[in-house]
Amino acid sequence: TQLLEQSPQFLSIQEGENLTVYCNSSSVFSSLQWYRQEPGEGPVLLVTVVTGGEVKKLKRLTFQFGDARKDSSLHITAAQPGDTGLYLCARNTNAGKSTFGDGTTLTVKP
Amino acid sequence: DTGVSQDPRHKITKRGQNVTFRCDPISEHNRLYWYRQTLGQGPEFLTYFQNEAQLEKSRLLSDRFSAERPKGSFSTLEIQRTEQGDSAMYLCASSLAPEFSEQYFGPGTRLTVT
Numbered sequence: 001t002q003l004l005e006q007s008p009q010f011l012s013i014q015e016g017e018n019l020t021v022y023c024n025s026s027s028v029f030s031s032l033q034w035y036r037q038e039p040g041e042g043p044v045l046l047v048t049v050v051t052g053g054e055v056k057k058l059k060r061l062t063f064q065f066g067d068a069r070k071d072s073s074l075h076i077t078a079a080q081p082g083d084t085g086l087y088l089c090a091r092n093t094n095a096g097k098s099t100f101g102d103g104t105t106l107t108v109k110p
Numbered sequence: 111d112t113g114v115s116q117d118p119r120h121k122i123t124k125r126g127q128n129v130t131f132r133c134d135p136i137s138e139h140n141r142l143y144w145y146r147q148t149l150g151q152g153p154e155f156l157t158y159f160q161n162e163a164q165l166e167k168s169r170l171l172s173d174r175f176s177a178e179r180p181k182g183s184f185s186t187l188e189i190q191r192t193e194q195g196d197s198a199m200y201l202c203a204s205s206l207a208p209e210f211s212e213q214y215f216g217p218g219t220r221l222t223v224t
Contacts, residue, residue: 040218040220041218042116042201042216042217043215044215045212045213045214088152088153090152096141096158096207096213097155097158098155098203101152102151102152103152
């Protein structure tokens with residue numbers, strides 16, 4: 001089983017702080033997606049990373065793919081209450097289905 | 111069309127009853143996926159279709175679960191003789207094959223079995 005380990009499981013911070021969450025695997029990803037999910041809703045795709053060492057930015061979010069393509073991180077600068085949610089990483093198999101980690105639940109307090 | 115839709119959004123049923131959920135994917139997407147998510151966990155793959163063909167089913171999927179996509183457009187997921195352990199969020203996603211596929215999720219159907 002190609003598990004995805006996400007850490008931390010829970011994170012609670014004050015508005016304006018920075019944070020980083022991680023996604024790790026023992027095997028190589030062909031590609032990796034990050035999603036954000038709000039309670040009672042489906043996951044919303046944030047980004048796909050494909051190339052080892054790749055860095056993508058989405059406003060205050062910075063996504064990094066490890067050189068060996070076995071890990072990824074998501075850094076949020078100056079977090080806002082609207083960033084609150086469950087952050088999931090997922091890998092695609094050759095068949096296209098996704099295997100998800102169990103996510104990091106982020107709470108940003110005003 | 112703006113995204114994947116699912117119906118109903120919530121379903122409460124008694125143990126032993128059958129339930130059916132519907133998913134309408136993004137119109138040009140040929141792949142459709144069903145996932146199940148329980149509290150504190152990420153989505154877990156159940157099955158997927160390419161057009162009308164069901165290409166893979168999870169080994170975790172019991173024979174009480176069946177899914178169809180008869181015309182390669184919308185899909186239904188039926189659970190027969192529901193059990194309390196079936197309580198979960200059922201998510202549908204669609205994508206455009208081939209290559210690595212970015213999946214777009216619907217809002218989910220929350221099933222509660224009492």
